[in-house]
Structures are given as C-alpha cells and as structure tokens.
Amino acid sequence: MSEADVARLAPVRFRGRGFVLRPRWYGSLAAFVIIVALWQAAGSYGWVSPLFLPSPLAIVRALVALTLSGELVGHIAASAMRIGVGWVLGTAAGLAVGLAMGLWGLARSIGISVVSALFPIPKIALLPLLILWLGIGEPSKIATIALGVFFPTTIATYSGVDSVPRTLIRMAQSFDLPFAGIVRKIVIPAALPSILSGFRISASIALLLVVSAEMIGADRGIGAFVLQAGNLMQTDQLLAGVVVLSIFGLIVARLIGVLEARLLAWR
C-alpha cells in the first residue's frame, strides 16, 4: 500500500450536513432597529416632509394617545371579534369542502370549477350586495372575512389531501382499515403540513380583509380607524393603525408556529 492509498483510507470529514438553517435572533432585531433609526433620521433631519412620512416617534405618540383615551382597546376588541369569528367560520367550511374535494371524485369536479369561478371575485366589488343581503351589522363584516378565508383554506386542504402518498393509503387498505380510519389516521395527519401553511396565508388574508370588511358601516375597529385616518389625511394615526395590524400579524404568526410545533411533532 502506497502512502497515497493510506491517505485515501483516512476517516473522511462528515460532509452531508444538508442545509440546516439556524435562526439568528439578533439578525431580525438589528434589521428592525436600523430601519426604524433611518426612518426617524429621515424625519428629524427633514429629508422627507412629516406629511408624507410621519416619523416613528410621531406614530408612537399617536399610539400612546389612543391607548390612554381607551379608544384603541375598543377598536382592537371589535376587530379581534370579527377576525376571530370570520376566520373560524371560513376555515371550518374550507376544511370540510377541501377534504370532500380530496376524497370524492364528484365533489372534486364540482368544487374545482366552483372555486375557480368564485375565488377571483374581488370581495369589495360585492359590498353593495352584501349590504342588501346581510345588512350593515356584524354579519356582513364577518361574511367578508369568512369568504376571503374560505377559498385559500379549501385549496390548501384539497392539495394537501391530494398529495398524501398513495402507498400509505394502499397499505392501510390492505390491512383492511375502514374508510373513516384511513382518513383520520393517515390522510389528515399527512395533509396537516399543507393545511397549516394554508392557515398562515388565510390568517394574513383575514387581517388584510378586516380593513375592507370595516368599510361598511363600522364606527369601531382597527380597519375603520385606519380608513377614517386615511380619509382625513391624519397620516400619523393612519400608520399607528397599520402598526397595530402588523403586531396582530406577528402574534397570529407566532400562534400558528406554536400550533405547527404541537401538531407536527411526529415529523
């Protein structure tokens, strides 16, 4: 054995680590701090007019004033109720329809054409009709959010069910597992990752839609507040409302992260 051969036989460094992404918590924080600092500097040094872009300080001041007057709590409570109820209703319906589309051929042929036809309709265009059908109370606002949530959930569920490995289902069938058991023990757990990523999207859509939902006759709610501030060109208040919506978004993303960690622990 030559020396070259010996070198070749020496233990090889482990190379197959894959691309493991380790989160660096300070990264997001630093980016956030730098952006806010630049923004504040732009306002303080007069690079941009405060009318076109209010400084972070002005936004914080507006937020503090809103909190102290108790207005903010009322707005948040009203919006949280609408988002919560709308999202739960839309998600429940979306899960049921999506599951049916994944499991039965007839439901799928009907569902795909109906969903494709109705999904692209801008819900805002339907507002005058929604007012006539459901009035200007809570039902029309909740319906707007539920409708917006329903379609992405349906699609995520259906494609999740569709991508369950066929071999697993065949195996269960050969073990003579009943249909309900296959759905409960194999289809749903395997479709869960897709469904949960659908939740991420639908929760953001619910937050987006709260502004359009509160266009119709709302005097309370973050969406109504943002609209009113925009109408009145109170740009600092407008951005304060937007900040509250972003915080909503962060909280919801965190909640879904927890849900994913719990439900997908088997992976």
Added chain:
Amino acid sequence: MRFTRRTFGLSAGATLVTMHRAALAQGTAKVRVGVLRLASSGNVFIAQDHGYFRDAGLDVELKFFDAAQPIAVATASGDVDVGVTAFTGGLFNLAGKGAVSIVAGQSRDVAGFPLMAYLATAQPSGASLKSMRDIEGKSVGITQVGSSFHYSAGLIAEKYKFALSDVKFVPLQSMSNVASALKGGRVEAAILPATAAQPLIDSGDARLLGWGGDEAPWQLGAVFVSQKMKANPDLIERFLTAYRRGCKDYHDILLASVKDGVAALTPETQPLLDAIAHNTNQPVDKIRVGLAFIDPNGALDVQGVAHQLAWFQEHGFVDKGFGLDKIVDPRFVKVP
C-alpha cells in the same frame, strides 16, 4: 463661421426654440386644475370653454377626480396646482400642515338651491321620519366620517339643539353603498348630494325630508393652491380673475334664469349649459335641474369656514393647534 444653408437652418431653428421658450416664460403659463366631474364645478368649465383662462394668459388643463378628498391630496403632492372642490377633513388637515392654501370660495349651500338631500328610506323603518330634525336617534347613512355630509348634519343638530352623538352615523364609503343601504332599509335615513338623491326619490325608494341649505346654509366648496403655486402670487391672481369671470357668468346668467329649480334655455344660457354638459358628459336637460349656488365673486364665507374648522377640530377629525389664519391666504380671499 461660414454661412451655408445647413448652418442657417440650424441657427434659425435655435432662434425659434429660444423665442418659444421666452413666450412660455412670460406668456401662457401652464396650470393644472383638479375638479369634480359635476355640475357644481360649472364656473370652472365655463371659464375654460369660453377662453377666460386663455385671456388671462393661462394654459389650463383640467384633471378630473371622482371624490373631493383625492383632489386635496393631489394638490398637496403637487400633481395638480389648483384644486376646486368641497371642504373635507382631509383638506383642513393638509392646509393645517401648510401643504395647501385656500384662496377663494366656490359653491355655497344656501336656501332655494338643492345640494344636500336628507332622505328617509321608503321601507317601514323610515316611516317615523317627518323632517330633518327627526334624524335624532336614527341610523343615518353617509359616505365617510368627517365628510361634508357629516358636517351638514352637525349644523342641523346645532340648530335643533340635540347632541350629534344621538345620531347613529353609518359610514359606507361610497354614494352607491349609501343608496343601496337606503333602498334596502338598512339605514333609516341618509344624506346624499342632489344628483345622487334625485333618482332615489323618483323611483320611490326614498322620501325627501328636506334640503340642508334651506335649514342651515354654509360654505361648501373652495379654491386652494399647492405650495409651489403659492410662491407665484401673480399666477394665482391671473387664475382667480378668470375664475371669477366664470363665477359671474354662472351666477348672473345661469342662476338668474332659474325658475322652479330649472334653468331657462335662452341664447344666453345655452353656451354656458353646453360648456358644463360637455365637461360633465351629461345631457343639458339634466344639467339644468338643481344647479348649485356659486357666489358671483368667488367670495369665501370666512366666518362660516372658521366655524367649520372649529367643528372638525372639536370632533377630532382635524388636528388641533391651528386656526383660520394658517389655512386661508388673505391676499386673495374676497368676503361676500
């Protein structure tokens, strides 16, 4: 330099260009004006189509908007130089920050000229409303919180001494939404401009309670200029001279011919009506009905505007801490 045909052509061309530039500098100045495509902007349309702006050495380009608020924003951002439209909370806020200045008045809501219609739904829920005063305790559809409709209702509440908080305002964002809610009886009453109210009254979907101007008159519209335009007082003066000629024609010829709410069709009124019809894309017969009041001198009811500003500030729609002197330019404003 040898004078060939080519160099001659070049120098002649160059001379023409410099001459043209000079003409632009001292002659016709370009002014972009933001207006609503409504008959209430009639004086501007008359001044434009009858060449009054051209006589003042202005090359006016009309930019059309479908709501008052965006005109104020476009003027603040410099997309148009002059805005002619209704007062809104947004206009006050922008003016308070120095982005626009008010230089003249436009339409006024006065008795005998229909502008703000108070309507009750024809559904059973609206049966208890007999007059405008009865909006107390009812749900009232409006386009936006802090809009001119909201302020008009505030004046009615002041006149009849009930608290505005006893009216349940329902902001529905657009006039079509308000009309839809009123038709379906989802609101008991609504406030709409005359043009949007008339079809509802004609079709029996709504009942007219009264006109805002008959009960509580106020200054509805204004002319305001951008910061860039404000730096050029001569330009503003020229613009307003032509603008006031339009106001005078509108008031002295058109409004003077109005009988029972309809303007007469005479050789004098015809060209004015044509100018309005041409710019609003509406038939003359529709324009003749329900013309809004415009002061013959484009005067601004300064006290009325001060009251309006105080009302908006009191209700939190406009930032506190500035007064009328900050938003109205006294060099140009005429008082009725």
